[in-house]
Amino acid sequence: MDKIHDVLILGGGPGGYTAALYCARAGLDTLVVEKLSAGGQMALTQQIDNYPGFEEGIDGFTLGERMRQGAERFGARTLLAEAHSAELTGPVKKIHTSEGTLQARAVILATGAGARPLGLEREDEFTGRGLYYCAACDGMACRGKTVVVVGGGNTAAADALLLSRLCEKVILVHRRGTLKATKIYHEPLFKAPNLEFHWNSQVTALLGEGRLSGVEIRQNETGKITRLDCAGIFVSIGRSPATELFRGQLELDEGGYIQADETTRTSLPGVFAVGDVRTKAVRQVVTAVGDGAAASHFAEEYLAGLDASH
Ligand SMILES: Cc1cc2nc3c(=O)[nH]c(=O)nc-3n(C[C@H](O)[C@H](O)[C@H](O)COP(=O)(O)OP(=O)(O)OC[C@H]3O[C@@H](n4cnc5c(N)ncnc54)[C@H](O)[C@@H]3O)c2cc1C
Numbered sequence: 001m002d003k004i005h006d007v008l009i010l011g012g013g014p015g016g017y018t019a020a021l022y023c024a025r026a027g028l029d030t031l032v033v034e035k036l037s038a039g040g041q042m043a044l045t046q047q048i049d050n051y052p053g054f055e056e057g058i059d060g061f062t063l064g065e066r067m068r069q070g071a072e073r074f075g076a077r078t079l080l081a082e083a084h085s086a087e088l089t090g091p092v093k094k095i096h097t098s099e100g101t102l103q104a105r106a107v108i109l110a111t112g113a114g115a116r117p118l119g120l121e122r123e124d125e126f127t128g129r130g131l132y133y134c135a136a137c138d139g140m141a142c143r144g145k146t147v148v149v150v151g152g153g154n155t156a157a158a159d160a161l162l163l164s165r166l167c168e169k170v171i172l173v174h175r176r177g178t179l180k181a182t183k184i185y186h187e188p189l190f191k192a193p194n195l196e197f198h199w200n201s202q203v204t205a206l207l208g209e210g211r212l213s214g215v216e217i218r219q220n221e222t223g224k225i226t227r228l229d230c231a232g233i234f235v236s237i238g239r240s241p242a243t244e245l246f247r248g249q250l251e252l253d254e255g256g257y258i259q260a261d262e263t264t265r266t267s268l269p270g271v272f273a274v275g276d277v278r279t280k281a282v283r284q285v286v287t288a289v290g291d292g293a294a295a296s297h298f299a300e301e302y303l304a305g306l307d308a309s310h
Contacts, residue, residue: 004092005031007299008104010083011242012068013040014285015275016110018292019299020071023108026300030075031104032068033097035082039064040112041276042285045137046128051285063285088249088271106270106299109258110292111242113276113283118150118235122206126233130212135159135234136284139166145231148173148215150203156236157181157189163234164192171228173198173217198226203233241277253279264295270302 007023009016012034023030037043042060049057068078081099086107093107115133117123123131132138135149139162147167149160152174164170170192177199179186189195198217204225205216214229241257243250251259251267257280258273260266266273272295275288 005104011110015288017067020076022296024074024076038068113241142232151236157185
């Protein structure tokens, strides 16, 4: 408890471990706190093809481990622990974890965000086996096939358009009668020749043996149940940032993400937010990694300012 680290990084995904690599290389005493394993959401995917430098792609778990080892090579350390609460105001920040209370002069929040699930039976069983939460990541797995997209907001619209260029047919299932997505998406969606809409409908069952091969949907007005054969379902009904611990201390946007621009500075001095947990347009491994580098730069600047003021 007595020790005060220079930088505590909460979350060991690509954003967190990139920040750790840069901070440790800059000579800062750096601790990463991670509740599961290195890699974060990345570790859930078998194949990452859009992280540059791996011409054959790489599985997310291995990439996460390599990021951890790269940071630890320069002296960053990892504590496997879950943070339960945080005191982020003041010059010394405190993070209360399952392994005790930790202190640091600067904190980099890298807790990520999770896809909002459908809440259906067999969802875990089919995740990665025909059920996906990211069209940009996994669309290629269904190239040339029929897929279902669930949702009606901007993410679902963008996902449906992207998939309409890759797949034979895209079926958009939306629980309302109109799209919530901004107007800019409407025309291209309605013009796409291979897009079919099921309005006022929701997915009620996931079908298949070992791998998803279809879904059952219910039309909410008529109660009619229809079976749709498909090679994949993309769940695009929103994401939940892991920001509960910081609510009331930091400014969050309307989606619950931490307000921070590309400097990664938050509304509190000495607190930075990187990767999927902060307000941003594109949530991917490369963007989280870019944030990690930026956070280290601004954390160093902050710590140097603090040191000079003593
Ligand atoms: C199935 C899937 C496939 C994907 N495929 C790709 C792809 O092909 N290409 C691509 O670029 N992107 C892909 N993504 C997106 C990419 O993984 C994320 O954008 C990226 O991992 C975000 O990194 P991050 O560091 O911000 O957060 P995350 O990766 O979410 O890491 C956050 C970490 O914080 C930890 N944490 C959270 N709360 C606490 C707490 N209270 N205490 C301790 N630890 C905590 C979590 O356990 C987690 O390890 C995919 C995502 C998923 C889910």
